[in-house]
Amino acid sequence: MKIEQRLADLGITLPPSGRPAGTYVRARRSGNLIHISGTGPAAGIKAHRGKYGQDLAAEDGYEAARTAGLQILADLKNAVGDLDRVKGVVRSLGMVNAVPEFTDHIRIMNGCSDLFVQVFGEEAGKGARSTVGMGSLPGNISIEIEMTFEVE
Amino acid sequence: MKIEQRLADLGITLPPSGRPAGTYVRARRSGNLIHISGTGPAAGIKAHRGKYGQDLAAEDGYEAARTAGLQILADLKNAVGDLDRVKGVVRSLGMVNAVPEFTDHIRIMNGCSDLFVQVFGEEAGKGARSTVGMGSLPGNISIEIEMTFEVE
Amino acid sequence: MKIEQRLADLGITLPPSGRPAGTYVRARRSGNLIHISGTGPAAGIKAHRGKYGQDLAAEDGYEAARTAGLQILADLKNAVGDLDRVKGVVRSLGMVNAVPEFTDHIRIMNGCSDLFVQVFGEEAGKGARSTVGMGSLPGNISIEIEMTFEVE
Numbered sequence: 452m453k454i455e456q457r458l459a460d461l462g463i464t465l466p467p468s469g470r471p472a473g474t475y476v477r478a479r480r481s482g483n484l485i486h487i488s489g490t491g492p493a494a495g496i497k498a499h500r501g502k503y504g505q506d507l508a509a510e511d512g513y514e515a516a517r518t519a520g521l522q523i524l525a526d527l528k529n530a531v532g533d534l535d536r537v538k539g540v541v542r543s544l545g546m547v548n549a550v551p552e553f554t555d556h557i558r559i560m561n562g563c564s565d566l567f568v569q570v571f572g573e574e575a576g577k578g579a580r581s582t583v584g585m586g587s588l589p590g591n592i593s594i595e596i597e598m599t600f601e602v603e
Numbered sequence: 604m605k606i607e608q609r610l611a612d613l614g615i616t617l618p619p620s621g622r623p624a625g626t627y628v629r630a631r632r633s634g635n636l637i638h639i640s641g642t643g644p645a646a647g648i649k650a651h652r653g654k655y656g657q658d659l660a661a662e663d664g665y666e667a668a669r670t671a672g673l674q675i676l677a678d679l680k681n682a683v684g685d686l687d688r689v690k691g692v693v694r695s696l697g698m699v700n701a702v703p704e705f706t707d708h709i710r711i712m713n714g715c716s717d718l719f720v721q722v723f724g725e726e727a728g729k730g731a732r733s734t735v736g737m738g739s740l741p742g743n744i745s746i747e748i749e750m751t752f753e754v755e
Numbered sequence: 756m757k758i759e760q761r762l763a764d765l766g767i768t769l770p771p772s773g774r775p776a777g778t779y780v781r782a783r784r785s786g787n788l789i790h791i792s793g794t795g796p797a798a799g800i801k802a803h804r805g806k807y808g809q810d811l812a813a814e815d816g817y818e819a820a821r822t823a824g825l826q827i828l829a830d831l832k833n834a835v836g837d838l839d840r841v842k843g844v845v846r847s848l849g850m851v852n853a854v855p856e857f858t859d860h861i862r863i864m865n866g867c868s869d870l871f872v873q874v875f876g877e878e879a880g881k882g883a884r885s886t887v888g889m890g891s892l893p894g895n896i897s898i899e900i901e902m903t904f905e906v907e
Contacts, residue, residue, distance in 0.1 A: 476730065476731060482753075483786065544901075579792040580778075586738035586890035587708070597696075625862070626872060631843075634787065738853060747887055
């Protein structure tokens with residue numbers, strides 16, 4: 452339970468596993484990969500909903516992306532059983548809800564990516580990543596993140 | 604020919620396999636995965652082109668997404684030969700053409716996802732999924748969906 | 756060094772391997788797949804930044820997408836060591852920075868895809884592809900492309 456200890460050391464309590472909002476599952480395993488569905492920020496935070504550059508400032512986004520990452524981690528744990536079986540982050544797609552003029556997507560998405568480095572370390576915690584700006588998102592959530600992990 | 608029988612029972616006739624609109628192929632196999640290229644709605648339907656929240660209403664979208672799913676199914680069949688060799692849906696990315704204020708992407712994309720549950724069943728037919736809103740799409744199609752499947 | 760010879764014949768000199776702009780790596784291997792992070796156009800060209808349909812015309816985009824492809828190729832080489840070990844393109848996601856009215860994404864993205872056909876050939880160089888329009892991109896780059904390759 453090495454990763455669980457790391458989470459405890461970081462003071463992280465994972466949320467309950469998420470519930471799909473439509474016809475899909477929160478996580479799907481295929482071979483050694485686990486694909487996590489697009490995930491929004493925690494409901495309770497300031498930057499849960501809204502567009503960056505209009506309703507929200509870039510500095511609000513780091514925490515929003517981090518809470519999405521915590522939800523992803525919870526769903527990953529639910530899918531794999533034991534987080535020690537996670538070999539690393541393969542790929543992330545960070546989709547930021549923003550006005551056309553917004554340019555500061557990277558530091559928002561780092562809120563998610565930094566979490567995975569803290570939890571799995573510099574090597575395993577960093578994957579390939581794309582970060583982009585969406586015209587709209589379901590329910591006007593401020594970011595939607597999908598991730599793929601390699602597991603044992 | 605279990606899946607072919609299911610399609611017949613559902614009254615589904617698949618369209619011909621699609622033609623790429625640029626420098627790509629409609630389907631690419633890698634290992635046990637088949638990746639289907641981004642796919643728009645059938646040309647004949649009302650919601651073929653346009654933006655949700657402006658030209659189209661959310662209720663027009665379910666059928667549009669379903670017709671994209673039928674095209675994906677046709678291209679999957681063309682790639683795998685026999686649909687009985689499909690083990691399930693791995694991942695879907697539903698990209699809805701919408702105005703910034705649009706929030707109802709989920710029920711549009713369910714038109715595609717529900718089709719795959721009808722065809723492959725509750726377990727194999729549901730994969731991970733992200734559904735997001737695009738500022739624009741090629742030729743102003745109303746939705747573009749890419750999917751990945753696991754096959755034998 | 757078959758592919759290196761092909762590059763020389765095409766008069767292509769690859770740029771240096773890229774540097775991540777945030778908490779991620781430029782390339783991540785998982786099994787036989789290499790995932791390349793979202794990549795923008797070369798800094799020196801006209802269409803490096805801006806939105807199609809507003810700051811840039813569609814005809815500016817082919818070269819922009821091609822320079823993104825060259826950067827992807829450089830990072831792929833850095834990840835795999837020898838480009839002769841690349842079996843082919845699996846998947847591309849072309850994300851074009853555009854105004855809502857823009858519809859001509861396909862021919863922009865072909866600038867990237869045509870490069871990979873020139874380098875790896877008609878069969879191996881063509882993968883599955885989705886091309887879509889983004890409301891905004893980091894730093895207002897004009898396109899962001901992510902690709903996945905199969906390697907030996």
